[in-house]
Amino acid sequence: IPLNFDDLLLISTDPIMGPAIGLNNTQGILNSNGQATVTLSIPNFPSIVGLTVYAAFITINPLLPGTQAITSISPAVPITILGPDTTPPIITIFSPANGSSSENATQLLQVGANEAVDTWWYSLNSGPSVTFVPNTTVTGVLGQNVLIVYANDTAGNSGFTSTTFTILPDSTPPIITILSPANTTYNTTSILLNAVANEPVQSWWYSLNNGPNITFSPPATITAVNGVNVLKVYASDTVGNVGSSIRTFTVI
Numbered sequence: 001i002p003l004n005f006d007d008l009l010l011i012s013t014d015p016i017m018g019p020a021i022g023l024n025n026t027q028g029i030l031n032s033n034g035q036a037t038v039t040l041s042i043p044n045f046p047s048i049v050g051l052t053v054y055a056a057f058i059t060i061n062p063l064l065p066g067t068q069a070i071t072s073i074s075p076a077v078p079i080t081i082l083g084p085d086t087t088p089p090i091i092t093i094f095s096p097a098n099g100s101s102s103e104n105a106t107q108l109l110q111v112g113a114n115e116a117v118d119t120w121w122y123s124l125n126s127g128p129s130v131t132f133v134p135n136t137t138v139t140g141v142l143g144q145n146v147l148i149v150y151a152n153d154t155a156g157n158s159g160f161t162s163t164t165f166t167i168l169p170d171s172t173p174p175i176i177t178i179l180s181p182a183n184t185t186y187n188t189t190s191i192l193l194n195a196v197a198n199e200p201v202q203s204w205w206y207s208l209n210n211g212p213n214i215t216f217s218p219p220a221t222i223t224a225v226n227g228v229n230v231l232k233v234y235a236s237d238t239v240g241n242v243g244s245s246i247r248t249f250t251v252i
Helices: none
Strands: 008-012 025-029 052-060 070-073 077-080 091-095 106-113 117-124 130-132 136-139 143-153 158-167 176-180 190-197 201-208 214-216 220-223 227-237 242-251
Touching (some): 091 143, 091 158, 106 143, 190 227, 190 242
Antiparallel strands (some): 008 025, 052 070, 091 106, 106 136, 117 130, 117 143, 143 158, 176 190, 190 220, 201 214, 201 227, 227 242
8 A cells, every 4th residue: 555644543442454444543643754653542441452453554645534544554563462471581692601611711601692781790619799791711720610600681571591610620731842952053151041931931041062951031141062062942831731842053
């Protein structure tokens, strides 16, 4: 049905919409955006929850009087009136996965819900509630951790779910990269020793040509010998795991 800006939107409890418009209906004039606001008053109904009303567009000819002005009526569309939203959101924790384990105490907290969420918060190991915006990180403790994630929807209904994950003792040694000396030939016995690791290091030491272990803080200077030199660099992390790396170089 072609619609004009002054056509009507009819809301009624009667699915049969004809020229004889009943009592339980209301009308709204369409504006230039094709929208209309109507208010329906239905007496003798203790609750409108679950009630089905019907909507239709009525095309009118303003030049004709009374019901003769109604030139066409679109098919009625049923609309069921729902009650207030009392259903809590269903929350899914994607990470940390339930039953997972890791040596990394910092865990990605990745969540989702089946509807729009107004506020997210969590409690880790019965600690205080912490509001967050997905996605974020949480820091677990050594051993088992219990994470409860809460969310409320835009109607104020709150839901929650939980996950359990384990932080294992760190048993991985640091990975050492020797930046200097390079695997090359030098014309001096005074050599720069510089190294880095992939995690915080508690202590560094080296052994040159199977000599004694000497502690150092990078960068440092070592004294090589003429000919081939074999340098072993060690590092221990904050929990005592030891990693090492070897470099061979020549002095002429």
